[in-house]
Amino acid sequence: MPKVLIANRGEIACRVIRACRELGLGTVAVYSDADRDARHVWLADEAVRLGPPPSKDSYLRGDLVIAAAQQTGATLIHPGYGFLSENHVFREECDAAGITFIGPSAYAMRQMGVKTTARQTMHAAGVPVVPGSLEPIASLAEAHALCEEIGYPVMLKAASGGGGRGIRILHDAAELPAGFEGAQREAGAYFGDATVYIEKAILNPRHIEIQVLADTHGNTIHLFERECSVQRRNQKIIEESPAAHLSQKTRLAMGEMAVRAAKAVQYVGAGTIECLVDTHENFYFMEMNTRLQVEHPVTELATGVDLVYEQLRVAMGEKLSVRQEDIVQRGHAIECRIYAEDPSRGFVPAPGPLLVYRPPLGPGLRIDDGFGEGDEIPRFYDSMIAKLSAWAPDRPRAIARMDAALARFEIAGFAHNIEHLQQVIASERFQVGPYDTGLVGTLPPLRTTAEDDVLASAFAAIWTHRQRQAQKPQANGDNEGLWQRTARVGGLRAK
Amino acid sequence: MPKVLIANRGEIACRVIRACRELGLGTVAVYSDADRDARHVWLADEAVRLGPPPSKDSYLRGDLVIAAAQQTGATLIHPGYGFLSENHVFREECDAAGITFIGPSAYAMRQMGVKTTARQTMHAAGVPVVPGSLEPIASLAEAHALCEEIGYPVMLKAASGGGGRGIRILHDAAELPAGFEGAQREAGAYFGDATVYIEKAILNPRHIEIQVLADTHGNTIHLFERECSVQRRNQKIIEESPAAHLSQKTRLAMGEMAVRAAKAVQYVGAGTIECLVDTHENFYFMEMNTRLQVEHPVTELATGVDLVYEQLRVAMGEKLSVRQEDIVQRGHAIECRIYAEDPSRGFVPAPGPLLVYRPPLGPGLRIDDGFGEGDEIPRFYDSMIAKLSAWAPDRPRAIARMDAALARFEIAGFAHNIEHLQQVIASERFQVGPYDTGLVGTLPPLRTTAEDDVLASAFAAIWTHRQRQAQKPQANGDNEGLWQRTARVGGLRAK
Amino acid sequence: MATEYRVKRGDKIETVTVLEDRGEIVVVEVDGQRLELAVHALPDGRTAVATPERRVALRALPTKQGLLVVDAHVQRTFEVEDARVSWLAGASGGKGAAGGRVTASMPGRVVRLPVKLDEIVPPGGVVAVLEAMKMENDVRAPGGGKVVEIAVKEGVDVESGALLVRLEPVHD
């Protein structure tokens, strides 16, 4: 059986490695020095070191990835999401090296990867796009002119960006100089292309995307929608499928539009058409992600289709295992992304040691993760720790299941967003719907429950008291183990 | 909202408590002294002690359970499986106390609970039954006469038994006296009724059962079949839905038969019609389990129906949330039961401490458990630790997923059956199918992989070596923590 | 033998007196409120703490920042001091006022320092931009003030808590 190199890390690398194993394919992991002992390294059959921790020295080094594939005899590369997944140059290098890149052609990646080109292509194919520039914006003066024309607020976006990164909202002309420079710098740093473009900011739209699958035999299908409007920092944190309130008419129209968009670039593999939807259910093409999405589990749970399995089939030249008429949504799926970040301080990343990690188990729950208790969440990469998905026969029960599962999630060692996710899930706007991308901003500041505060304080004193008592009978210097364990508690140092 | 007392322990108590929570119902756990710190006790809103560890002093004490419900204001009791779940006297006591027992009427329980009565009732309703006695067998002489008539091998079964317990196969007349006495003693000890009956033993049949659901508004539906032929000690260890090889014609005929059987006793709630199926797909009613089954997850995964949710709805007087035409099997589900037992010594129970417990997570996997790392598996109850279920779009992929998940299951502290489950899953007979209840018996003796033996031996020496080195620089008596940790290793005692 | 502890959590300081420790029953007084608690170790390393009305399962984890007490995913960090010890050491309490110190809220790389020495920064003004986990994060001076020290350079990696910029209040 062929061997697949997984050019990624964390949960998505683990997800893909498991899918390969289930198909009987060999697996090769790659890792940076920060990930030497990571889960994906242990899960794969083989593992190859790439380089130092920073992405640009390891996971973004396409040359090293290809060398690792050649060294281990891997004939396919799965890029996951992020890193090299939407890099058409890497795709071409794979082609040149005779390695099958699991994804669309370099042509499709280029057409969709450069957002300005994508907007032009979609516009030409009759797919509605958001008002704004169809061309890249080269200078501040040009940006200024266009913004004045379409009117503030506007969005500055990295032409080669994606995943919510490299996006800035500007509310007036005063913000433009710094914003334009910052957007260019970030775009250059993260996507290797400093080109930015401008779109009219549709404030608080719904963000709904359509999953597509296409094989090399001319079959292109869609797997309905995912509602991704719960965002912070322009990044999704909760997704669901089906969307909470969306007419069947719009759902089908969006599906057809997505198939048309994919066919316009001869798309092959799994991809996503991201759309903005306004209150009248008008939808606009925003961008296409030419890769697997973080939130693919909700589509898998709702449709019963294994997207990674289909990706692997297609890459090996087979037909999709399902036809459009087989795709039926059943029940309701919600995904929550668990991040190492501090919601009380603007969601700043909070890397640290995973001192406690016991995810909730049970009926209708799915965990996608790439860390275990004891692991350190490295600060070099994305701060997502795990994805918790809940499926149930209907939306209210999926919400109740997610709510109960979040409450049971045992995790500690750094700031995380679980209480924030609970707050969103419990909010009336989320529960009743429809909601839009403004949802998170409308919530009151997060307050950690004061319930049990007294029990916790009492326990802190009791625990310390008992540590002290346990030490007392010992002579000085004895009982080193206990001392080492307790001496790190601030209060025990008689400073 | 009403409050539900869960009269059970372990994974099923946790399963039911979670379902209640998702519905917004209050929950009351009960526990024996052996389960004081058990998961189900912590998961529930409230918990009431029943008594000492032995079941007969705690979980089988219907009077204490009812008192606990009254004390906490619980108006419903969910019995789970085993313990009081099929005890019609307990059901009547609940009725008398004004408490809603979540299950069928005492009448239905009596009709089905006494297996001889069930056989008579089903026979009268036109449901095919296995040849044998329609009446209880009172004396050895009577047993002897019947066995001679129907011919050996025969099965001795407890009239009030179930779940594979209290069953003996006798191959010839010489085994009858001891077997009859033993069956009566076990039946008396475990089911409070020493009555036994005799059936012609159909050797190596397939064991296929049909799930039914009925409400108090006259709706009775079936949820298709579960194949439960992988058994050891007459107890199921692997179940799947749909059955591996079963014609759609037989599947539908069995479903109709099951609905007819349930209606014959005015059945209400969730129940299961267990059948023996021969190589020609002739099926015979064996017994009805008037409760939730251990293996209900495979039906939930295949049909998308939440059986515990439906039980709770029905108990509160509502209609089933689904109709017969809504029930569609999608994909394939397999469940493996993880037991604390030693397959190399006839599957003897092996209670002990759960030193390591990290179940596998990921797409398509469901864990139902009631223990956590550090817990002690008590020796007083059933030795099942957890249920691992795998769902995938088709059977080969469900098998591959289960196989990979079992391989990743981290567990230690006592003998368990994971390698045995892997052996069954990997066997050609299981993979190709159809298979029957003889499957486990045809497997060669289990041999723990010798792969990595050398690495393990080397590591044992290295670990010990390093413990010794770490101790050396210390004066005698110092470093108590380390010493305590290592002194328990046999080799370090200079005996 | 009652022992009094000062239990600090953020700005809040409580006095907890352990009046009696009888193993599974512990009597404490928290800011004057007497509590009789059932306390026992759970097999997974957590400790059950219960009053007649309420029970929780808490995990104590000593960390560099203090004693981390975890209830599922709710984390509270305490500094616990024997009241007598800290009195002996002088009743000053608290660490050097954090007022004018702007520190890194996370480990990361300093990508920009948009302030100069002696510059007056308005309250909430950005004094540094840190990059961590692929995001640029603005570091702000909540109270504002005059920049009297810039402790880092652009391009360097800093740990959480590292001093970035020190400010002095501006009186007008």
Added chain:
Amino acid sequence: MATEYRVKRGDKIETVTVLEDRGEIVVVEVDGQRLELAVHALPDGRTAVATPERRVALRALPTKQGLLVVDAHVQRTFEVEDARVSWLAGASGGKGAAGGRVTASMPGRVVRLPVKLDEIVPPGGVVAVLEAMKMENDVRAPGGGKVVEIAVKEGVDVESGALLVRLEPVHD
């Protein structure tokens, strides 16, 4: 400084010599086969052990029965002895031959003892019935023999390993 260990697992005894421990590289000899192993601690408490061909993540758990080495769910129990120590103590080795001793294979209650003193039990014959986890379990004497001691009574609870019945070989 090479140190030689006798590593017992069940009936099998191997000699493992730790030739060199250089931290992440350990050189050992297992029954004459020289191995250079990469060894390092994983963050979850397991230890990575690797040869150029193969790597495993093992967990060491000291128990009453010996050192439990766990690889996912594969468990191996070792008794590790410093070869010099056991030589000093006399080279007899092995425990009192288990031949005629029938012991409880699990904790449970003795529900039946179907043998009498001096009775001859055939190989594989049932000498006791134990109840545990709701099941009756036959305890058999693999080699058979004459019953010379019945060490328990019906109705008592026994721990795993407890002597139930002692047999003597029958010569004919």
